[in-house]
Amino acid sequence: MSQPTVHTIDLNFLGAREAIAAYAVADEDGITLVECGPFSTHDHLLAGLDALGFSPEDVHTLLLTHIHFDHAGAAWWWAGRGVKVWVHPVGLKHMIDPTRLYDSARRIYGDEMESLWGKMERIDPQRIEAVADFRTLSIGGNDWIAHHTPGHASHHIAWQLGGQVFTGDVGGVKIMNGPVVPPLPPPDIDLAAWKVSIERLKSLSATTFYLTHYGAIPADNSHLEDLQRRLEAYVEWVVNHVRPGQKAGEVMPAFTQFVEDELRAAGLTEDGIAAYRAANPPYMSVTGILRYLMKLEGK
Secondary structure (H helix, E strand, C coil): CCCCCEEEEECCHHHCCCCCEEEEEEECCEEEEECCCCHHHHHHHHHHHHHCCCCHHHEEEEECCCCCHHHHCCHHHHHHCCCEEEECHHHHHHHHCCHHHHHHHHHHHHHHHHHHHCCCCCCCHHHEEECCCCCEEEECCEEEEEEECCCCCCCCEEEEECCEEEEECCCCECCCCCCCECCCCCCCCCHHHHHHHHHHHHCCCCCEEEECCCEEEECCHHHHHHHHHHHHHHHHHHHHHCCCCCCHHHHHHHHHHHHHHHHHHCCCCHHHHHHHHHHCCHHHHHHHHHHHHHHHCCC
């Protein structure tokens, strides 16, 4: 049985090539989207659909891997057009009313909130639904299996379509043939849960992983093992370089240097490093790791 064709749409986030992808899968009823990106890149998504010969009216379903803005920020626009949105149960309330989610992010991004992510509005509860772990959704003749895969976020799903798995962020960030790196933003990364999720991905006998950051790669265990090693290396770096009482901002430049030196050693150009920086800012990982370590210490 042939696999459905997956079309990759580059959302050109912050002008960076291959930083954020959305995926369009044609089926018997039209188009299922996996991810929609932030509303700041919405015009690029519409242009990408148009270049493929599709229109917004063709889209009937939106599958979100999780509710972070770079994956789900524009979901409200699609829901407003009658598209059915599927999300993890933990993320459901935040998509129906994103006020708390948006205000929390505003404290981090400040005046850059609008330019980075664009607006985010409420979704009618009738247009969005939570999906249970292992549930199969039959959509347009395709069977999509939801795999709850926490670690990057408690509200994370990897979507399986036959041998194709859309990994969101639990499968890491790998851009322009660079190394796979873990996105580790606050507030709820969990390395123990992530390790279990990596084993879950290994068990799926997938042929292709579709990374939101970025594109299709062969679904082999070496990718996931590299991701696990780098997860541990990033945490180890923070443990070894952050002194008690030291603030995250004091070590962010050194951590960024550590991360980007490895990217340069892998042969990436400055354009490639800029795409990694847009998709996975190193300073966010410092904050996320410190928050995780504090949780482990019961602080």
